[in-house]
Amino acid sequence: MAGLSTRHLLGIKDLNAADIQLIFETADTFKSVLNRPIKKVPSLRDVTIANIFFENSTRTRLSFELAERRLSADVVNFAASSSSVSKGETLIDTVNNILAMKVDLVVMRHPYAGAGVFLSKHVKAQIVNAGDGAHEHPTQALLDAFSIREKYGDVAGKKVVIVGDILHSRVALSNILCLKQLGAEVMVCGPTTLIPKYIGSLGVKVEHNLIKALNWCDVANMLRIQLERQDIKYFPSLREYTMLYGLNKQILDGLDKKITVMHPGPINRGVEITSDVADSKQSIILDQVENGVAIRMAVLYLLAGQAS
Amino acid sequence: MQNLTLLDGQKFQITIQRLCRQLIENHNDFSDSVIIGIQPRGIYLAKRIAEELRKILPGKTILQGDLDITFYRDDFRRRGEQLVPNQTKIDFITEGKKVIMMDDVLWTGRTIRAAMDALQAFGRPEKVELLVLVDRRYSRHLPVAADYTGIEVDSIASQKVVVSWKEADSEDRIVLVNE
Numbered sequence: 134m135a136g137l138s139t140r141h142l143l144g145i146k147d148l149n150a151a152d153i154q155l156i157f158e159t160a161d162t163f164k165s166v167l168n169r170p171i172k173k174v175p176s177l178r179d180v181t182i183a184n185i186f187f188e189n190s191t192r193t194r195l196s197f198e199l200a201e202r203r204l205s206a207d208v209v210n211f212a213a214s215s216s217s218v219s220k221g222e223t224l225i226d227t228v229n230n231i232l233a234m235k236v237d238l239v240v241m242r243h244p245y246a247g248a249g250v251f252l253s254k255h256v257k258a259q260i261v262n263a264g265d266g267a268h269e270h271p272t273q274a275l276l277d278a279f280s281i282r283e284k285y286g287d288v289a290g291k292k293v294v295i296v297g298d299i300l301h302s303r304v305a306l307s308n309i310l311c312l313k314q315l316g317a318e319v320m321v322c323g324p325t326t327l328i329p330k331y332i333g334s335l336g337v338k339v340e341h342n343l344i345k346a347l348n349w350c351d352v353a354n355m356l357r358i359q360l361e362r363q364d365i366k367y368f369p370s371l372r373e374y375t376m377l378y379g380l381n382k383q384i385l386d387g388l389d390k391k392i393t394v395m396h397p398g399p400i401n402r403g404v405e406i407t408s409d410v411a412d413s414k415q416s417i418i419l420d421q422v423e424n425g426v427a428i429r430m431a432v433l434y435l436l437a438g439q440a441s
Numbered sequence: 442m443q444n445l446t447l448l449d450g451q452k453f454q455i456t457i458q459r460l461c462r463q464l465i466e467n468h469n470d471f472s473d474s475v476i477i478g479i480q481p482r483g484i485y486l487a488k489r490i491a492e493e494l495r496k497i498l499p500g501k502t503i504l505q506g507d508l509d510i511t512f513y514r515d516d517f518r519r520r521g522e523q524l525v526p527n528q529t530k531i532d533f534i535t536e537g538k539k540v541i542m543m544d545d546v547l548w549t550g551r552t553i554r555a556a557m558d559a560l561q562a563f564g565r566p567e568k569v570e571l572l573v574l575v576d577r578r579y580s581r582h583l584p585v586a587a588d589y590t591g592i593e594v595d596s597i598a599s600q601k602v603v604v605s606w607k608e609a610d611s612e613d614r615i616v617l618v619n620e
Binding site (some may be wrong): 137162174434437 | 511513517526562603
């Protein structure tokens with residue numbers, strides 16, 4: 134049977150529809166493994182994986198590490214804040230030093246867009262992008278689409294609106310590419326300053342009115358305002374943003390239909406989404422986290438299985 | 442060389458019947474025993490045996506599940522091709538039960554080794570037995586033997602034993618294929 138068409142997972146851009154289907158089908162079997170009394174399989178017992186995080190992360194790093202351990206891989210963790218990077222070492226040197234310790238696969242998060250692509254051209258190991266700047270976050274998009282598929286049976290034909298800081302969001306770009314590849318309709322919604330000028334060329338709709346956007350969609354993916362990536366002020370105040378683009382129970386209950394609410398985390402409760410919405414029955418936020426482990430197991434299994 | 446049919450038609454049916462009777466000798470009414478078919482091809486044998494047992498033992502519950510062994514194989518990363526998993530479907534508890542694993546052909550024994558590992562993830566069975574429709578003798582890579590055997594075949598490595606099933610391939614037949 135055919136495997137993935139790519140040796141690295143650098144972005145959704147490199148995946149075709151068959152790749153995504155294969156990842157989903159493999160994730161289905163891993164999800165059933167995760168519900169067994171013993172949640173571990175020995176597939177990657179001779180594989181060593183380095184998780185290299187040049188940027189803070191809780192969910193993604195834990196999710197990757199758990200996925201790796203469930204597959205019986207050996208895992209080494211590296212956080213830039215406590216490493217020689219702060220002594221002036223370059224990215225290639227850092228990674229080559231780690232690879233000299235016989236690492237087969239690198240999971241990397243980096244604040245610069247394209248860091249994964251750059252690395253894949255200079256080192257032998259297979260690279261999985263766990264987020265590169267405001268560029269891509271492929272496993273997040275895969276688990277989001279997988280969660281929509283789980284909820285509705287299929288992604289094709291579904292209407293998904295991504296609300297918030299589209300400009301600084303790698304989740305937004307990867308989600309748009311993944312959902313379009315699977316045949317969903319995608320809309321982005323947010324203040325003009327946070328929507329990239331040429332986003333329309335990706336084939337998505339743009340809407341600046343939250344209520345209109347929500348009335349159009351089946352699924353709303355609420356993004357966090359990435360204050361750490363904003364070098365200038367894009368809107369007058371967080372309070373004003375919340376008034377115009379925050380999702381609360383009143384808005385949710387006032388819609389024509391019951392939509393599904395998603396959030397990639399971390400949530401800023403009371404800013405883009407209120408607690409009663411995040412914890413409501415329409416929210417699948419924790420399902421997303423659960424599916425994240427299965428999706429990452431599938432990606433690592435399929436990539437590692439190529440080497441022979 | 443031509444392909445050789447080893448078993449088909451009525452004789453195939455008699456062999457299945459004999460295996461069922463042998464199972465009943467050891468497992469009585471199956472109240473403490475469960476049947477596990479190994480994916481992908483062992484599930485047809487397991488389903489057929491379970492179906493026949495239900496006819497022979499009317500009113501008794503015969504539990505039967507499918508076990509996928511892909512993640513437990515020892516040739517991951519050692520083959521050119523991707524190993525893609527099949528579904529595992531075990532809707533009952535195997536802990537403390539007598540488990541009869543079933544596969545169509547026993548050859549090197551590596552699949553059975555992986556299946557024994559995979560089975561452990563569902564708990565500790567009281568006992569594990571192996572039933573195969575075809576035992577290719579003198580070809581084992583591991584010390585594995587079946588408790589119940591349909592037919593025994595002496596074959597060489599370049600030959601293949603192919604089992605067809607009515608449910609999947611329109612007829613019941615065991616063929617020795619020369620390549």
